[in-house]
Amino acid sequence: MDGSIGTPIPRRDAMAKATGAAQYAADFGHTxxxxxxxxxxxxxxxxxxxxxxxxxxxxxxxxxxxxxxxxxxxxxxxxxxxxxxxxxxxxxxxxxxxxxxxxxxxxxxxxxxxxxxxxxxxxxxxxxxxxxxFASIDDPGRTKNTVEKPEITVGDADAAMAKAPVRVDQEYSTPAQHxxxxxxxxxxxxxxxxxxxxxxxxxxxxxxxxxxxxxxxxxxxxxxxxxxxxxxxxxxxxxxxxxxxxxxxxxxxxxxxxxxxxxxxxxxTVGSFRPATRNRIAFGAERDGTMVAMVHEAVGQTAEVDHIAFPGTNVTSRMYDIANIKTSESTIATDVNTPGFQRAPAEASSFFAFESAVDELAVALGMDPIELRIKNEPKVDPVKGLPWSSRSLVQCYRRGAELFGWDKRTPGVGSMQTDDGVLIGYGCATATYPSAMVPAAAHVALSADGLLRVRTSAHDVGTGAYTVLGQVAADVLGIADEHVRVELGDSDLPSGPMSGGSVTTGSAGSAVHMAAMALREKLLLVATAAKGPFAGRDPATLQFASGHVVGADGTAHSLADILKASPAGSLDASAEWKPDLMDAEKMQASLLGGFALEGPVTKTHAIYSFGAQFAEVRVDPLLRTIRVSRMVGAFACGRIINPRTARSNLAGGMVWGASFALLEQSQVDHPRARFANQDLAGYHISSCADIGEVTAEIVDETDTVVNAIGAKAVGEIGIVGMPAAIANAVYHATGIRVRKTPILIEDLLG
Amino acid sequence: MPDTLPPETPLLVTLRVNEHDHPLALDPRTTLLDALREHLGLTGTKVGCNHGTCGACTVHIDGRRQLACLVLAAAAQGRDIRTIEGLSDADGALHPMQAAFVAHDALQCGYCTPGQIMSAVACVTEGHTRTDAEIREYMSGNLCRCGAYPNIVAAVRDVAQQKAA
Missing domain, CATH: 3.30.365.10 (Aldehyde oxidase/xanthine dehydrogenase, molybdopterin binding domain)
Structure with missing residues (x-):
């Protein structure tokens, strides 16, 4: 099967996983x-x-x-x-x-x-x-520690807010999650x-x-x-x-x-968790919907033993074209294990607050919430004035609205009902995720048996890395998918990046691309050498397709034939890739197991994926149970290597978002200062019956800045807008604005 | 369980797994899950909670789906146990449900997948596939943190329809 970039080939590891043959850490036997x-x-x-x-x-x-x-x-x-x-x-x-x-x-x-x-x-x-x-930020006597450095100030938010004819100003909270x-x-x-x-x-x-x-x-x-x-x-x-x-x-x-x-x-308790947050968001706007001021004060839980913060202010401040922005961050220390990265660590919690507040502003203005967002679409990054590497948020809203049927929405609270009186709510929210890049190394080898081996110590955590990294190399060399083998997740392989921050495809993919290009050059040298099948031809006239090198006149020789002309009968190539603006010393430290990121805001560009997310909820008028009957997300993440694995990843993020909105909380036993619901019976995540229709749509986008293969972040954006989209839909159905998650039956009793 | 229970004397148990008999000497407290994984090397059956809350260890016992973490190995003697490793044909051809999970991309990390598939096979046999809502309900004992649920429902529906045709 054609395994080139953009082809929705089946997941390379699906068979091993469906048969139980895939070996996870606890599956390896030792005498x-x-x-x-x-x-x-x-x-x-x-x-x-x-x-x-x-x-x-x-x-x-x-x-x-x-x-x-x-x-x-x-x-x-x-x-x-x-x-x-x-x-x-x-x-x-x-x-x-x-x-x-x-x-x-x-x-x-x-x-x-x-x-x-x-x-x-x-x-x-x-x-x-x-x-x-004390295990909760709401326990008495907990003090805030303000983080000085990351504050963002653009214009004069206080003055602009004071003069704005329309204002919203609220606090939103999210609990600890695991x-x-x-x-x-x-x-x-x-x-x-x-x-x-x-x-x-x-x-x-x-x-x-x-x-x-x-x-x-x-x-x-x-x-x-x-x-x-x-x-x-x-x-x-x-x-x-x-x-x-x-x-x-x-x-x-x-x-x-x-x-x-x-x-x-x-x-x-032996690992990390997503810390509890409180976010105050204030917007000031003109009556026509022009946003003039935004304030975001982020408060997050940390541990007594460590300081760690995921405020999200450097992301919320870049969403809309606002001339006056002020943000602040602070943390509250608690006697818990150190919090850490959990899928969209800064974005998921802060966007529940931020995108709920945008919806509140739309209600205050009497505007359609999509049109409010599009009216304030920024042409450049509002904080630094830098161009976007690519930003297709408006296209995402247009396409998502079409798929979702947003035009059928009547804006009045409780105005949409089923025949038997169940309240229907439609809500939407913006999603984004930064596309940072990390250095990576890769090795590719083409052997006499015709197999292409791709090796890097990146990881497939269910995202599809085994599949897409093979496709990147196969695309360069015109090799069918069944002849590609990918090795990941082993520290003896060439250094791959931490699979965090949605960096794997862009970073490890760029290293694989670089190595494959080097191998392609070697194949062309052998092919056009004196004893090669294309002796004397200009390499620039040769193409790679279907396991062959093809000349301008249509003459084709298999890669196996070309390898026969090489001294060893096989060829390989290695590459070390780094983001353009990173220095070589930083790259080497990173490849040895350090951690070095470039972006998402570089000297020249702001680099983010964007998406528009939609939810339909159904609320029982008497029992106040909430069901998410439909979710639609339209995402622009640069070049998509495999639409099939990307859609599954994005849809999975949306399921996380539904789980965040309605189910997840690590409850605190206050007297004993511990998490109380430490099992899957007490800590609820979405089950099959909780999830209705899910549509993850990919909006075509070309990004020539982010990296060699044009791939932006996919792995985490799916969760980011979903909690607010659901909360906004709950408001539309019931008229009750719930400013905390999870949104529970008791929050809707009015 | 009293902490004084002496486990020095192992319990001799014969487990019939995937149509083969396996005589084992086990600590009497050994669960079927640990017997499969740690004593028979059948690691396709996964451990996710050891408390019957996640479904990752779902196997078939006498044709019914059961949670191997909640069954003592001793209690499984004389029963017919089938695991994910015993689902494909003798010649290695995939069971239709395994093929459907691959075709519908009904998995991501793959850790819950063996349990999902064992549960899904039973769900079809039980006839709990008349509507998508019924499939969702009867597949809700198997959690998938990656959120592959829509594709899992599609795979189960597909196999149920093949069977009905």
Whole structure:
């Protein structure tokens, strides 16, 4: 099958996944494996005062009990990702007697069987001197810490707001949420001749490799991180998590492989989560709908042990053509595990607020909410005055409205009903996601058997990277899809980027493209050399198609024939790609497992994907149950390598958005300062029955700035506008403006 | 469970999985899920919660869909267990439901997929496929965090229609 760019070929890994053959981290077998279990703190804050391991050690089959008493000399220093390291947090469990949050790892037990390890962890007896903790930003006495630097000021927002004839000014809140990928965190670590092999689901095998090398004091080449399949990540598998370090340390002590599968309840505290937010959004506008001022004050939850913020102000400030903008950011520290990246970390929460506020402004103006947005479409980035690399938001609104049937909407609240009185609401919202770029390396090889191998340590977290990265190379070389093999998710491969920030296709794809172009040049050299089948021809006249090189006169020779003319009978090429404006030193640091981004705002351009999202909700007039019956999203993300995997990814993001709007919240047990609903029975995510029709439409767009293949961000934009679109639809159906998520039945009782 | 239970004496169990008998010596507390994954190397069946809330470990026991994490291996003795590895033909041809999941792109990360497919096969056998709403309801015991639900419904509908034709 033609596997070139733009062809909707089936997912390359679909067969392996549908047959159960795809191996995830916990699926790899190791001879002599011992099993680990975690002991988590039962208090939120304090110190461990007593450790009694006798009962745990007495459990038959127990090999090792680790607490803070046993660990602290073992580990080299690594750091939090926001401080230039690779870790999920600045705080490493088992390095002291301190307890900073409920569910902190306070012990690790290893036994011959998983049953014995779990039993021993249960009877491992720890006593604490507990202090009162706070796990919610709404708890009394929590203070805001203002972040000075990222404030954005354009014009004079206060003065313009004061003069504006139409104003809206509201606060919106979102709760803590957890990623809850279906695959649990899992680590198997084994040591062989001083070398460490780790099977762990990872969005960043190169980062994990670098961190583990530092921690265990060995060379990076002596660490092998293997993660060919990842069972959902959404940000929670981007950094190195502490349990992986502890499992590797235990395996070294015991001299045998150790495997840990983290239980679902522990998933809420041993990794990161999406922090709670409060966003104040104010708009001032002329009566004709011209926006004149915008204020965005973002408040986000962080942990006592770390400062991390996802305010979204640098994105909301770029949405509309507003001459007076003021933003501020602050955080509130709580006694919880360090928050982190969760699908559209800054955008999803802030856009629920921001795009709800735009809808409130449309209501205040008596304007159609789409026309209000289009009226304020900015020609350049409103903050820096830079041109967009591409921005097709208006086209997205026009196409989305057509698909959704927006023209059938009657604007009056409650004006649309089914025959049996169910209230229908239509809502819309803008989505965007920054297209940052990360350096990447790739290797491509064409062997005598006709197979093209594409290798880079990027990751397919369900996004389609196995498929699209192969298509990028196949497109350059005119090779059919069935002759393409792609290897990802292994730290022994050429360095790929962290699969975060929707960078994989653009960044790893550009490296693959560069390597394939280099291989193409080599093939042309061989083909036109003295002994080549096209001896003496001008390489510029030759084309690659259907596994052949074709001359201007129609003469065709297969790639296999051309390889026969090469000295080795095969050819390969490597490439290291970096964003245009990045310096080479930064690229090299990044390729070694550092983290370097270019964009989304560069010296020359503002680079973002855009989309318009629509929701139809149905609200029962008496029971006030809310159903999302239809969702439509129209997205412009530059060049789409595979429309099939891109649509699935975008649609999946929209399902996340529905889940965000109506279901998801990590509830806080205030007296105990902990997350209370730590399982999938209590933490609700969308099930099949919750999701109606979903349409993810791709709007054609050409972007010649973003990178060599013209691909912008796809992976996260799908969630961004959906919560506000649903909240706006709920308002349209009921006249009730709910300024928090999840929107629940009790919010609509009026 | 009392913490004094001595697991030194393993329990001898024979599990019939995908039409093969497997004699095993297990800790009596071993779940069917762990027996399949850790003792038989049948890792196609996934662990997602160990509490019966996600459906990732769905297998067929005597032809009915069940959650392997909620069944003790000892209780599965003498029953006919089928996992995702036993769904294709002996010659390796995909089951129609597996083919439909591939054709409709009804998977992304793929982790819930074996459980979804085992559930979907049973859903069709049960006849719970008369409408899309019914498919959605009867496929709601299998969570998919990637949100592939619309394509999963399309795959199940497709196979149900093939069967009816």
């Amino acid at each position: 002599g494996t011992a099993y680990a279990a975690l002991k988590l703190s039962s208090v939120a804050r304090g110190r461990i005062t007593r450790v009694d391991t006798a009962a745990a050690e007495a459990v038959p089959g127990v090999q090792l009990v680790l607490t803070h008493r046993d660990m602290n000399q073992d580990l080299g220093a690594e750091t939090f990702i926001m401080k230039g390291g690779h870790m999920q947090s600045s705080f490493m469990p088992l390095t002291s007697d301190e307890v900073h949050y409920s569910g902190q790892i306070v012990g690790l037990v290893v036994a011959d069987t998983t049953e014995a390890a779990e039993q021993a962890a249960r009877v491992l007896n720890l006593e604490y001197a507990a202090q009162h903790g 990623h809850n990928p279906m695959e649990l965190y899992a680590t198997t670590a084994s040591w062989n001749d001083g070398k460490l092999t780790v099977h762990s689901p990872s969005q960043w095998v190169m980062g994990q490799r670098a961190a583990l090398a530092t921690i265990f004091g060995i060379a990076a080449e002596e660490v092998h991180v293997v993660s060919p399949y990842i069972g959902g990540a959404f940000g929670c598998k981007a950094t190195l998590l502490p349990h992986t370090v502890l499992v590797a340390a235990a395996a070294r002590r015991l001299g045998r492989p150790v495997k840990l599968v983290v239980p679902r309840d522990a998933m809420f």
